[in-house]
Amino acid sequence: MIARFHLGGGLGESDQWALVFEAERTIAAAVEAAGVGEVDGNEFGGGEVVIFAYRPDAKTLYRVMEPGLRALPFRLARVVLRHGNLPMMS
Template sequence: MQTALFDLPETPPEHAVVARFHLDCDDLGDPDQWSLVFAAERSMGAAVKAAGVGEVDGNEFGGGEVVIFAYGPDAETLYRAMEPGLRALPFRPAHAVLRYGEPVDGVVTERIEL
């Protein structure tokens, strides 16, 4: 018995790479730091697009840190495309969290120190 009007393929779960960098202040950073982040983000976005592994989705400044978000079907391949750009940013301490699935309780994650 058919329960749906259409047999649509299931959408694979979205994986993520979320990278956090400590800035040299307790707030939003300064224009020089923003420029470095924006340039790295453009470079990583181009690398991710060229590899066809997802998208770099933006950043968030605040609380003395910057967070960069990226999404795609496989966190490991997404991270590999982004890794040179992430490691090039000078802000430390820093780490990336690879999330292997949707953001729900119990989803597998991996933390990589940068």
């Protein structure tokens, strides 16, 4: 699952980063507690932040993550759900 948020220009501001990091910790804890996948991090750039998470059942993963994603004060641009097992990168 990939969630994209608009931040404005460039890499965003430090207060935006702090909000994303806190939300990511909260979301990761919820995902771990529910046993539905793994939050794999984020990427800032191009005026947006992208949060990555993995699990074969993308809909279940999104349901657990949705409250935390919606709690962020940024405009949610897009969520992409990818279904099935993806090969692990090494």
